[in-house]
Amino acid sequence: MNLANKITLARIFLVPVVMIFLLFQFDIGEIQMGAVKLTTGELIATFIFVLAALTDGVDGYIARRKKMVTNLGKFLDPLADKLLVTAALIxxxxxxxxxxxxxxxxxxxxxxxxxxxxxAVAEGHVIAASPLGKLKTFIQIIAIVSLMLNNFPFSSIQFPFSMIATWLAVIITILSGLDYFYKNRKIVTFGNS
Known part of the structure; x- marks a missing residue:
């Protein structure tokens, strides 16, 4: 368990914290930002979400720079991303x-x-995150943050940034999924059950 993997685990542990602040109504008050009203809990959840998302770059940077890349890290890193994004989407x-x-x-x-x-793991292979997969994660995070902030600051000028970011996230998500399956098609034998 190296430093990079510990940072990845910290990202996983931040997932329920984000959900608690996002979903439970706290009587801390609302903040008016132009036409948008946000609860303090939503702002805290967004801050924690962004912090957790930033650890994705930090753990990868540390792992590569300090030569700490491990199979555990290759498994945990995309898992942490998926948990964070899935919890936020739900x-x-x-x-x-x-x-x-x-x-x-x-x-x-x-x-x-x-x-x-x-x-792939059962076949003795580890599939690391692809560049398109990393782009997908980045765009998903942008879309999620804009939705958490209810399209602030773009709502004041009536620009549908959240909608555009969300559609882009859906398109890149589908394309990156197809890319993973195409590049790793030899691992899966669709003819056998």
């Missing part, structure tokens, strides 16, 4: 800021790629 559906079908498409892709990675 929370946003609950808050009625995201349509359920969008969350289902994104989460389904995550399950499919996780299944592919599980098959």
């Amino acid at each position: 929370s946003l559906v609950e808050m009625q800021r995201l349509e359920a079908w969008i969350a289902i498409v994104i989460i389904s892709r995550e399950f499919a790629v996780t299944g592919l990675r599980t098959i």
